[in-house]
Amino acid sequence: MNRAVGSSGDSESHVDVQSWRGLGILALPALAVMAADFMMRGSLILAFPAKYIGSYALSLAESTILWGVFLLAASARQGPWRWPLRACFVVLPMLALGGQMYFRGQYGTYLNLDATLFGTSMADSLWGQLDADLAHFLGSMVPVAIVAAALVWLACRRTHFSTRASRWAAWLSPFALLAAMLIPCSYRSIQGSTPDVIYLHAIGGLAKQLTGIDVRSHVRPRLRRPASLPTLRAQPAAFRNILFILNESLRADLACQRPGDRCPTMPFTDEATPGRLPLTQMRSNSSTTAIELAVLWTGLEPNAGRDALHDTPVLFEYADAAGWDTAYWTSHHMMFANSRLWVQHLPLRFHCHATTLDSQANVDTGADDRLLTERVKHEVSQLREPFFAMVQYGNTHVPYLVDKENSPFRPSGESKAPRDNEAYRNYYKNAVYRQNKTVAELIRSVRRSPIGERTIIVYTADHGEAFREHDQLGHTASIFDVEIHVPTWIDAPPSTLSEEERTAVRSYRDAPTFHTDLTPTLLDLMGLWDAPGILPYRKIMVGGSLLRSGRPLRTLAMTNCSGVWGCAFENWGVMRGTRKLHAREWDQQWLCYDVARDALETSPLPLSECADLLKDAERIFPRMPGR
Secondary structure, eight states: OHHHHHHHHHHHHHHHHHHHHHHHHHHHHHHHHHHHHHHHHHHHHHTOOHHHHHHHHHHHHHHHHHHHHHHHHHTOSSSTTHHHHHHHHHHHHIIIIIHHHHHHHHHSSOOOHHHHHHHGGGHHHHHHHHHHTHHHHHHHHHHHHHHHHHHHHHHHHHOOOOHHHHHHHHHHHHHHHHHHHHSOOOOSSSOOSOHHHHHHHHHHHHHHHHHTSSOOOOOOOOOOOOOOOOOOOOOOSSOOEEEEEEESSOOGGGSOOSTTOOOTTSHHHHHHOTTOEEOTTEEOSOSOHHHHHHHHHHOOOTTSOHHHHHHSOOHHHHHHHTTOEEEEEEOSOTTGGGHHHHHTTOOOSEEEOHHHHOTTOBTTTBSOHHHHHHHHHHHGGGSOSSEEEEEEOOTTSTTOOOOTTSOOSSSOOOOOOGGGHHHHHHHHHHHHHHHHHHHHHHHHHHHHSTTGGGEEEEEEESOOOEESTTSOEESSSOOOHHHHBOOOEEEOOGGGSOHHHHHHHHHTTTSOEEHHHHHHHHHHHTTOTTOGGGHHHHTTOOOOOTTSSOOOOOOEEEESOOSSSOOSSOEEEEEETTEEEEEETTOSSOEEEETTTOTTOOSOBOGGGGHHHHHHHHHHSSSOTTO
16 A cells, blocks of 8 residues: 555656646747847846836746747647647747847847838838848748747657647637737837737737728828929029939948048049049938938928928929929839839929839839939930939949949958848948949049039938948938938039139038038029028028038937838937937937047937037927837
């Protein structure tokens, strides 16, 4: 009898060990998620305020229940449901964790509901991103899938749950997944949740959007309906044409701004414009192309409001009202998020875009910039003088277009993995080098032509490009200087500027200037800045003409969240002179910098040094990003 009792006790003890071991295995997926999360942002998690530690704990419990239920159902030894659930257990964590690992490597934050909804209108661009960086994407996804498959194997071999328990888990699995997609979580300014929970919440929000349960509008350009301008009388200081060249995603630190600067990335325009007048401290007011086009064309700040940004006259309309001929040539793709609506009714004699140059043009990089140059060379000589014409190059937009036979910057590669950052930066430099060659070819062609001695060329970029200087890649996610400090210069033949105008431009060479100053400058070049007919619109422009001394210094708004284009991640701020105050939605406070002392913005100043800017920021923006 004693042996029988002892045997029963041993059996109960063995069952307890198996049960605890089984529960431990079911908890492994959530522990793996947490371990991966700590590897990516452990210091941030440890610094969470108390309430976000609580939200993180709740999300970890949610993760534990979700993956535990799926793994329990997948571990069944019989039943038709076990194979589909085993596949789901491999695929879902691969997407929820592997996808987040990839996204964080690109943007320094996790994919959340805002970014998911923002991406629904740019499906072609997202597929282009994966096509350009598939190896890195798979490098994040495949290891997670392997670990998930190993956990299924371990659960099948080492857990001994009843068939009834597995069946109940199979029934609960879809409800657990649905709950994870619908339960609110902390995902914005402080992402106080595990990455899988943030991902599933984002997918749930996307599902509600696509089914019409919860529709959120995406801010994109609409059809413009500007008021008609009166006939304007242009009175420029000299007879001149204007050729405005806009480059895509070009950082100031890659450019030869002053004549004779040594810059291996852009030697061709340096040689083609030996007498140019540089503006070395020019900054865009956002790092988003659509927003910056609106700023450059209207002279308004990016936060001016949707109706104002769409219905204020633009440079082409001012020129047309003054009897100037106009043209707008671009290699950009007009299918990119309704871009065509923005330019549909511009008064243009010549116009082309990506698909008129190449019917198979890539939606991100557009048509080959060399095709654009050839088109402009052919048509610019047909314009009636005086003319205002714009050329917009696009091949330095991600995924970048390079000449593999002539790529001087090595090592170079398309991988966006953090460990390959310098090779990827070199890949970008090779795209800049290729594009610069064709831009210089256009400049030389204009200068050799009969219109050359009467044509002023104004050159700038829409924004810059980040390479993880602040844990971000690309543009639109911040207004750090790597994304907004852009090369700018004016190349004016001797007879095209008055001595006063040339002296004024030279006085701004190293002074802080902004794209909001270029609009008044271009209008002044047309002889329209003092025209009575533009006075209602001049009053709402915030910049000053660089052809005149004494440009007023004022606080300017800067943001990538605008009435003409929305943002995946909120970011905004203000700048006056060289001081800047800004924040992204995951920043815990405003960041204050003086870019004259800290060009790379690596050491924020005490907020007391931006006290006046803080008052302006609180007046202009109702809240900090993400709040």
